Amino acid sequence: MKSRKFLECVNDNFHLQMIEEPTRKRAMLDLVLTNKEGLVGNAKFKGSLGCSDDEMVEFKIHRAAQRVCNKLTTLDFRRADFRLLRDLIGRVVWEKELEGRWAQESWLAFKDCLLQAQERCIPKKKKSGKIASRPAWMNKELLDKLRTK
Known part of the structure; x- marks a missing residue:
């Protein structure tokens, strides 16, 4: 048993x-x-x-002879064009865009519009090594403040 x-x-x-x-x-x-x-x-x-x-x-x-470096792509908010993002989202006539749609369909339409605007306005950057394992919002400045406390 x-x-x-x-x-x-x-x-x-x-x-x-x-x-x-x-x-x-x-x-x-x-x-x-x-x-x-x-x-x-x-x-x-x-x-x-x-x-x-x-x-x-x-x-x-067996182990890998060479450590595999994980390359992660994240959004680079420091170089983002938020004015253009605001403008692109602001141009959409939401009443017309969401008319006749249920909640899930409306969400998907909004999400699609936001992702398209994001693609145009927020560049991407590659992260690798130790930095890749950190959350995207944890920058050097924040890490320094955490270490001094």
Whole structure:
């Protein structure tokens, strides 16, 4: 019963068993579990240790040779043209634009209009490294203030 619960837990959490052959006589007693395909490889048996009849298992844990740099694109509000944004949104005759639409349709129409204006008025910038993991609103000035307190 407990072994069934364990196997269900392994499956439910998408873990992979890397040992595929018995490690003691005909029983599979050793487990090498991973949650990522390709992370563990070259699992092989290396004979027994001392007088034990258990097989030693050797495996390699693969890691990326080079850290992947996550490049994130965010809006650059410092270089935004808010006058143009206000003008573009202000030109829309909302009564006419939203006439006969239900709430969801109205929201989607408004959102589409806003995103088009945003595309024209707010340039994008690329973030990478440590900066990419920070929220867009957390700038250097705010970080400095937080560190001094």
